Amino acid sequence: MPSFPARIVVEDLRKSYRVATRPPGSRAGLAAWLPSRRPWRTIAALRGVTFTIEPGTITGLIGPNGAGKSTVIKILSGILRPESGRVTVGGLVPWAQRLRHVGRIGVVFGQRSQLWWDLPVDDGFALLRDIYRVPPPLYRTRRTRLVETLRLADFLDQPVRQLSLGQRMRAELAAALLHAPPLLILDEPTIGLDAPSKLAIRAFIRDLNRQDGTTILLTTHDMHDIEALAERVIVIGDGRVLADSPFETLRATTLSGRRLIASFDGPPPTLALPEGVTRLPATGQTLALDFDPARIAAPDLIGLLTQAGGSAAPSPLADVTITRPSIEDVISRFYEHHAPGP
Numbered sequence: 001m002p003s004f005p006a007r008i009v010v011e012d013l014r015k016s017y018r019v020a021t022r023p024p025g026s027r028a029g030l031a032a033w034l035p036s037r038r039p040w041r042t043i044a045a046l047r048g049v050t051f052t053i054e055p056g057t058i059t060g061l062i063g064p065n066g067a068g069k070s071t072v073i074k075i076l077s078g079i080l081r082p083e084s085g086r087v088t089v090g091g092l093v094p095w096a097q098r099l100r101h102v103g104r105i106g107v108v109f110g111q112r113s114q115l116w117w118d119l120p121v122d123d124g125f126a127l128l129r130d131i132y133r134v135p136p137p138l139y140r141t142r143r144t145r146l147v148e149t150l151r152l153a154d155f156l157d158q159p160v161r162q163l164s165l166g167q168r169m170r171a172e173l174a175a176a177l178l179h180a181p182p183l184l185i186l187d188e189p190t191i192g193l194d195a196p197s198k199l200a201i202r203a204f205i206r207d208l209n210r211q212d213g214t215t216i217l218l219t220t221h222d223m224h225d226i227e228a229l230a231e232r233v234i235v236i237g238d239g240r241v242l243a244d245s246p247f248e249t250l251r252a253t254t255l256s257g258r259r260l261i262a263s264f265d266g267p268p269p270t271l272a273l274p275e276g277v278t279r280l281p282a283t284g285q286t287l288a289l290d291f292d293p294a295r296i297a298a299p300d301l302i303g304l305l306t307q308a309g310g311s312a313a314p315s316p317l318a319d320v321t322i323t324r325p326s327i328e329d330v331i332s333r334f335y336e337h338h339a340p341g342p
């Protein structure tokens with residue numbers, strides 16, 4: 001069990017990046033190499049982010065590309081220092097008390113390795129044991145358990161660079177957990193993995209949370225990760241928190257809609273859409289509509305399709321399917337709805 005509660009408190013977090021801009025043209029390009037001549041611009045990555053995460057929970061941090069998720073993760077991991085705002089993780093300020101802090105967290109970046117590329121996996125583990133000063137009895141127990149649950153035995157003696165992506169991800173998880181941290185931060189833990197590997201990683205994360213009470217914070221673009229794991233979802237967009245709710249609330253409020261796909265034997269009709277119905281881009285002889293069944297019943301909507309067409313005879317309706325939107329659809333519409341202003 002974790003030895004201290006990994007409560008995360010983030011208040012009004014702000015962070016900007018200063019980037020050099022390069023005006024077009026080779027002469028301007030050369031001048032841009034001189035620091036004094038270089039034009040700079042500022043990117044506001046976080047514009048006041050606030051949330052609290054309770055120990056023992058699994059929280060998903062989601063948002064479109066460039067929203068600020070990795071910046072939050074890097075600040076929570078102690079890699080980056082914000083411009084302003086307050087952050088404590090289990091009472092420690094990550095960037096100010098970094099050494100103590102990193103001994104209490106595990107971090108896995110799906111796109112980067114914390115293991116040594118040319119070293120066998122097990123040698124990397126031993127190095128991490130020394131770096132984190134893990135007491136030998138704890139190390140032995142943890143290593144044995146992680147090797148077993150993450151099925152590492154077959155490739156412990158192989159250099160990391162020879163591993164498949166799925167094997168490397170499992171080794172990375174073990175590496176992040178050797179020192180038994182009460183908080184595990186995962187940045188895109190299933191990126192690029194095949195379906196069975198994704199399932200295995202999700203099952204491992206869930207068990208870790210249930211059995212050890214480890215607090216989990218993960219970013220992902222894979223909504224199946226969120227559906228399988230996150231009891232709570234924080235949506236970040238344009239450096240701000242757009243939504244923060246239990247996953248079930250997000251599901252109930254946004255997944256109640258239905259999608260109707262109708263195909264016609266000819267051009268689809270032009271419709272005056274009733275309230276609660278939105279037309280989606282569709283091609284050829286197909287019409288796609290999202291509708292709220294509380295406002296218009298499916299048979300009534302189908303009735304409209306068969307009668308529509310103005311003065312011309314409507315194309316005959318060939319087929320109709322009604323589906324629930326996937327969590328991906330819901331989230332991408334949510335992002336569109338909250339798109340940053342100019």
Ligand SMILES: Nc1ncnc2c1ncn2[C@@H]1O[C@H](COP(=O)(O)OP(=O)(O)OP(=O)(O)O)[C@@H](O)[C@H]1O
Nearest residue numbers: 017019043045063064065066067068069070071072
């Ligand atoms: N080192 C950096 N230097 C300059 N700008 C940066 C840097 N890191 C991030 N940014 C900018 O800050 C903003 C937030 O980036 P961040 O990587 O936090 O987003 P993200 O939500 O993790 O995106 P993604 O889903 O694409 O990984 C973006 O506009 C990005 O271009």
